Amino acid sequence: xxxxxxxxxxxxxxxxxxxxxxxxxxxxxxxxxxxxxxxxxxxxxxxxxxxxxxxxxxxxxxxxxxxxxxxxxxxxxxxxxxxxxxxxxxxxxxxxxxxxxxxxxxxxxxxxxxxxxxxxxxxxxxxxxxxxxxxxxxxxxxxxxxxxxxxxxxxxxxxxxxxxxxxxxxxxxxxxxxxxxxxxxxxxxxxxxxxxxxxxxxxxxxxxxxxxxxxxxxxxxxxxxxxxxxxxxxxxxxxxxxxxxxxxxxxxxxxxxxxxxxxxxxxxxxxxxxxxxxxxxxxxxxxxxxxxxxxxxxxxxxxxxxxxxxxxxxxxxxxxxxxxxxxxxxxxxxxxxxxxxxxxxxxxxxxxxxxxxxxxxxxxxxxxxxxxxxxxxxxxxxxxxxxxxxxxxxxxxxxxxxxxxx
Amino acid sequence: xxxxxxxxxxxxxxxxxxxxxxxxxxxxxxxxxxxxxxxxxxxxxxxxxxxxxxxxxxxxxxxxxxxxxxxxxxxxxxxxxxxxxxxxxxxxxxxxxxxxxxxxxxxxxxxxxxxxxxxxxxxxxxxxxxxxxxxxxxxxxxxxxxxxxxxxxxxxxxxxxxxxxxxxxxxxxxxxxxxxxxxxxxxxxxxxxxxxxxxxxxxxxxxxxxxxxxxxxxxxxxxxxxxxxxxxxxxxxxxxxxxxxxxxxxxxxxxxxxxxxxxxxxxxxxxxxxxxxxxxxxxxxxxxxxxxxxxxxxxxxxxxxxxxxxxxxxxxxxxxxxxxxxxxxxxxxxxxxxxxxxxxxxxxxxxxxx
Numbered sequence: 201x202x203x204x205x206x207x208x209x210x211x212x213x214x215x216x217x218x219x220x221x222x223x224x225x226x227x228x229x230x231x232x233x234x235x236x237x238x239x240x241x242x243x244x245x246x247x248x249x250x251x252x253x254x255x256x257x258x259x260x261x262x263x264x265x266x267x268x269x270x271x272x273x274x275x276x277x278x279x280x281x282x283x284x285x286x287x288x289x290x291x292x293x294x295x296x297x298x299x300x301x302x303x304x305x306x307x308x309x310x311x312x313x314x315x316x317x318x319x320x321x322x323x324x325x326x327x328x329x330x331x332x333x334x335x336x337x338x339x340x341x342x343x344x345x346x347x348x349x350x351x352x353x354x355x356x357x358x359x360x361x362x363x364x365x366x367x368x369x370x371x372x373x374x375x376x377x378x379x380x381x382x383x384x385x386x387x388x389x390x391x392x393x394x395x396x397x398x399x400x401x402x403x404x405x406x407x408x409x410x411x412x413x414x415x416x417x418x419x420x421x422x423x424x425x426x427x428x429x430x431x432x433x434x435x436x437x438x439x440x441x442x443x444x445x446x447x448x449x450x451x452x453x454x455x456x457x458x459x460x461x462x463x464x465x466x467x468x469x470x471x472x473x474x475x476x477x478x479x480x481x482x483x484x485x486x487x488x489x490x491x492x493x494x495x496x497x498x499x500x501x502x503x504x505x506x507x508x509x510x511x512x513x514x515x516x517x518x519x520x521x522x523x524x525x526x527x528x529x530x531x532x533x534x535x536x537x538x539x540x541x542x543x544x545x546x547x548x549x550x551x552x553x554x555x556x557x558x559x560x561x562x563x564x565x566x567x568x569x570x571x572x573x574x575x576x577x578x579x580x581x582x583x584x585x586x587x588x589x590x591x592x593x594x595x596x597x598x599x600x601x602x603x604x605x606x
Numbered sequence: 607x608x609x610x611x612x613x614x615x616x617x618x619x620x621x622x623x624x625x626x627x628x629x630x631x632x633x634x635x636x637x638x639x640x641x642x643x644x645x646x647x648x649x650x651x652x653x654x655x656x657x658x659x660x661x662x663x664x665x666x667x668x669x670x671x672x673x674x675x676x677x678x679x680x681x682x683x684x685x686x687x688x689x690x691x692x693x694x695x696x697x698x699x700x701x702x703x704x705x706x707x708x709x710x711x712x713x714x715x716x717x718x719x720x721x722x723x724x725x726x727x728x729x730x731x732x733x734x735x736x737x738x739x740x741x742x743x744x745x746x747x748x749x750x751x752x753x754x755x756x757x758x759x760x761x762x763x764x765x766x767x768x769x770x771x772x773x774x775x776x777x778x779x780x781x782x783x784x785x786x787x788x789x790x791x792x793x794x795x796x797x798x799x800x801x802x803x804x805x806x807x808x809x810x811x812x813x814x815x816x817x818x819x820x821x822x823x824x825x826x827x828x829x830x831x832x833x834x835x836x837x838x839x840x841x842x843x844x845x846x847x848x849x850x851x852x853x854x855x856x857x858x859x860x861x862x863x864x865x866x867x868x869x870x871x872x873x874x875x876x877x878x879x880x881x882x883x884x885x886x887x888x889x890x891x892x893x894x895x896x897x898x899x900x901x902x903x904x905x906x907x908x909x910x911x912x913x914x915x916x917x918x919x920x921x922x923x924x925x926x927x928x929x930x931x932x933x934x935x936x937x938x939x940x941x942x943x944x945x946x947x948x949x950x951x952x953x954x955x956x957x958x959x960x
Binding site for chain 2: 282284285286287290291292293294295300325327328329330331332333
């Protein structure tokens, strides 16, 4: 950017610009014509694949309701698959499905009336039209939480815990923080970084576990790669927003903008962070990783309390009205509710993997934002106090993790 | 053989751990440090309501069955279990110079895809276009001549149970491996009387039998048996995914067929069942009839029953004759008393009418 000279920005003659476009489009046009030629000529080996049809189905979701087992199945293979019969515990059962044939990447919901018993193990197999079997095990039957009003209420409540309440509480810390030594504050910030680092690793591992032996997610959409794609996309998106807001902030400062305006911009930025956090919590809940959900709630609640500080800092000298403070808190915290809803409603494992990754990416971005606040006077980020804080943060979640799996 | 599609067994995604995690989350709630946290876990439990014993629904009437409202296309199969159950192939008879009866059949082996449950196709090998093959019936002491033509893409044979010379046994090079497009004529005397069977004996044996090359071979005693409504029941099964265990069990090939189309018999009339177990991959099969008892003649080689019972078990290749009368009108279930087989298709009904 800083090296961009006037010559590079000088407008090119119209004709030159057109020829540049043509040069850019040439390979694309060539590829298109080759594909068209193949399609028209029906080149042997294109339309037909030798051998028997490949039937790859994965059971993405198991829903247990009173007197009913419901399986959501996705066709993860290259050929359409027809589910002809369904067996539960070595007994064929009547079932309903919207159609017979499942096209590639399509999903189908199979509903089996079944008088299941809580805590018992079940093994279902789906018999395809060619006689293939797709086996699905239910380790211990437990009723699925209904996704009605109660469920969305629960998600909203989670969002309130994660977003609204901690931010509000953090804003109340202002008088305290104004009086504590800088070193203490740095330790608190480092502790938050430690907590978040643990959560990011956990979210990635959870996303990876959706696939492979223990999972059951279709891999045609990218599988494990989705977790990392989600992380990268979320990180880049939040970083871009951050940069954009900073730019506006600078301009606002230059134009002599008031503290409240800066606080609003920061609140909007934090709100975007909290949307990602809500997504991570909602998706963790729906894939059954509720313990991670609990972790996230604790971690985000602690972290978001510190976010409250960031909002009130610019307006410390001129305390605004309570209503205005509440409004800023909502802008920063409420998106967590929306995120939790979206995360919980998007029960698709591939989407869940992406969202878990997005959560990790968001965390990475927040850590990066927090790092300046833990630097000591010499500008070092990793001094004894900050390192101790981070280790303490990681230790807190590690130890609570031991409690949970015990 | 090598046709094994890459199905993937997929265990549940951590469902089993949800309960414990939820409970422990309640333990974690105080860490949240807000009163509303208790409300959160309370809601979690409320959402769980409805677990426990799932209540049976209106669909429960189809408890042992395939998906409702679907049927096998018998016409495409070229045979119908409702016909097979009373179909006896007497062959062509003529007199030999010495006055004895010569009975002749022609049996063609071929590859054929058949529907063994609604919507489930199986690449079978068949005798005369059907599974089980034709029920060959003759009288003790007759001369039998079976011309076997192999129209399948694999070598096949016919091995008869009975008393006959070694070169007619269907296991040596000539009689036991009839190549594609070739034929072999099996010739022997019908001995002893009883309820027998025949099947392909070409290697690999288990596969050649499991794919459908078998049938019932009845040798009537010279004096005959009492007049009766005679039924043939071949207990078979199909390993549809070629993992050496069966997915579909049946009597006369199509799972649950006689549940959807019960076998009609007359009240108080003598019913004789020629029962055969040709199950591959499972060691034992059984037969149980509801609300009735039958006389049992093992292998049908004696005219005196050995047992009066309602349940018998048969090992692979074992068979026998059952005789019974139904004193009451109505629908009576019959099935394998190994309930796994019953619920995987080996279950049907008699419909007793006046």
